[in-house]
Amino acid sequence: MKDLIVIFISASILNNFVLSYFLGICPFIGVSNKIDSALGMGMAVTFVMSLTACISWLINHFILIGLNLPFLEYVAFILVIASLVQLVEMFIRKTAPALYQALGIYLPLITTNCAILGLALLGVLREHSLVENLFFGFGAGVGFTMALVIMAGIREELELADVPIPLRGAGITLITAGLLALSFMGFAGII
Amino acid sequence: MTTVILAVISMGLLCFVLAFLLAIADKKLRVEQDPRVEKVFAALPGVNCGGCGFPGCSAFAEHVVAGDAPVTGCAPGGQETAEKIATIMGVEAKSAEKRVAVILCHGGIKEAVRSATYYGVQGCHSAMLIGGGGKLCQYGCLGYGDCVTSCPFDAIHMNDNLLPVVDPEKCTACGNCVQACPRNLIELHPVSHHIFVFCKSHDKGPTVKKACSVGCIACRICVKNCPVENGMTVVDNLAVINYDICPASDVLVEKCPMNTIQIL
Numbered sequence: 001m002k003d004l005i006v007i008f009i010s011a012s013i014l015n016n017f018v019l020s021y022f023l024g025i026c027p028f029i030g031v032s033n034k035i036d037s038a039l040g041m042g043m044a045v046t047f048v049m050s051l052t053a054c055i056s057w058l059i060n061h062f063i064l065i066g067l068n069l070p071f072l073e074y075v076a077f078i079l080v081i082a083s084l085v086q087l088v089e090m091f092i093r094k095t096a097p098a099l100y101q102a103l104g105i106y107l108p109l110i111t112t113n114c115a116i117l118g119l120a121l122l123g124v125l126r127e128h129s130l131v132e133n134l135f136f137g138f139g140a141g142v143g144f145t146m147a148l149v150i151m152a153g154i155r156e157e158l159e160l161a162d163v164p165i166p167l168r169g170a171g172i173t174l175i176t177a178g179l180l181a182l183s184f185m186g187f188a189g190i191i
Numbered sequence: 192m193t194t195v196i197l198a199v200i201s202m203g204l205l206c207f208v209l210a211f212l213l214a215i216a217d218k219k220l221r222v223e224q225d226p227r228v229e230k231v232f233a234a235l236p237g238v239n240c241g242g243c244g245f246p247g248c249s250a251f252a253e254h255v256v257a258g259d260a261p262v263t264g265c266a267p268g269g270q271e272t273a274e275k276i277a278t279i280m281g282v283e284a285k286s287a288e289k290r291v292a293v294i295l296c297h298g299g300i301k302e303a304v305r306s307a308t309y310y311g312v313q314g315c316h317s318a319m320l321i322g323g324g325g326k327l328c329q330y331g332c333l334g335y336g337d338c339v340t341s342c343p344f345d346a347i348h349m350n351d352n353l354l355p356v357v358d359p360e361k362c363t364a365c366g367n368c369v370q371a372c373p374r375n376l377i378e379l380h381p382v383s384h385h386i387f388v389f390c391k392s393h394d395k396g397p398t399v400k401k402a403c404s405v406g407c408i409a410c411r412i413c414v415k416n417c418p419v420e421n422g423m424t425v426v427d428n429l430a431v432i433n434y435d436i437c438p439a440s441d442v443l444v445e446k447c448p449m450n451t452i453q454i455l
Contacts, residue, residue, distance in 0.1 A: 063205070067197050075202060083209040090220040097222075 011139030018147040019184040024115030037102040038152035042145025053137025056120040077120040234275040242365030267363035290364035296332035297389040299352030328402035330392040341371035385439035
């Protein structure tokens with residue numbers, strides 16, 4: 001149990017996927033304009049990550065290792081991730097059309113998001129068990145949501161601030177992201 | 192060899208299982224889209240110019256069906272498209288008068304004085320950042336063609352005098368060039384407007400005379416000679432035509448000492 005908590009905290013805070021591993025920067029910059037859409041995106045990604053962690057472990061254990069085909073991990077994982085994201089997209093379109101419009105193109109972009117594939121591959125690399133992988137995926141999703149929401153909060157404030165003209169928009173966002181990543185570096189070495 | 196066969200079969204099976212699951216999900220989670228959206232979209236020119244104010248033709252189609260957008264909202268489609276959309280939506284289409292873009296500056300290389308030579312990115316926005324693009328008149332057309340590039344209908348072209356010329360046949364009044372011009376020289380006018388003051392300079396008369404041979408010097412000769420009382424006024428050193436009352440009179444063209452007023 002302690003291991004699971006450690007894995008969860010490590011994935012979400014200490015080795016945050018966005019701010020420590022620099023995965024998933026595209027939606028991090030693209031959807032963090034408002035806290036509402038950031039939260040929505042974060043929840044979609046958390047759902048996809050948790051499910052991916054489970055299903056990718058199952059596929060890895062029974063198909064890839066079972067049939068001795070470890071070289072197929074990229075193919076298999078991408079298949080699963082793409083289908084899952086398509087499923088999530090259909091679900092969100094049906095249940096929350098406003099969120100669907102707000103996320104726009106970034107929802108299908110979760111498929112190509114390196115954070116999800118990175119999660120699957122890291123899970124294989126660290127030889128987690130099914131439950132460990134599930135906590136790892138869920139923790140990664142929570143960490144991603146946290147990073148996105150923090151960024152959205154800062155950006156909403158920056159809208160009203162007096163930013164120098166050359167830095168407005170992408171410039172100040174990237175600088176803020178760098179400073180955020182720097183602050184999260186304080187967690188390095190705890191685990 | 193067995194590895195290859197095993198790989199192909201296992202991945203193929205995985206694909207089938209996932210596709211099957213997605214097909215079920217599609218049945219359960221299908222969002223009903225009003226069939227009229229498809230029909231309206233088919234009636235549009237499909238240029239995605241954004242002149243309607245919506246991001247792309249599909250967005251316009253959705254908003255028309257939702258009731259947020261007028262059936263006459265598509266300028267490039269013109270009367271034809273408006274009528275088709277009106278039929279689909281089951282309403283009457285009001286006919287809107289065709290509009291065209293007019294570029295209100297005649298200060299080309301023959302007429303306008305240059306204060307410097309500009310070496311830089313050949314674009315109007317860029318040139319304007321560097322000392323007003325080397326043109327003495329700070330209100331005039333820079334001639335680098337940001338409007339030409341912005342037109343999705345190929346209706347604007349540069350002539351030899353380095354002034355952009357609008358082809359009224361091709362122009363659909365989508366408004367892209369109006370946005371593109373950094374000096375705000377382009378306006379959309381109904382085709383019934385024939386007479387224009389081809390200058391937007393608010394400088395005083397002597398300053399304008401130094402900068403351009405066809406600029407408006409606010410001499411007020413047009414105001415005095417207009418056939419209709421108050422048909423023309425001078426506001427902030429620039430002549431303004433009141434299109435409601437002022438006719439497209441040749442007198443105004445002849446009397447203007449700088450040849451700024453022209454009939455198109």
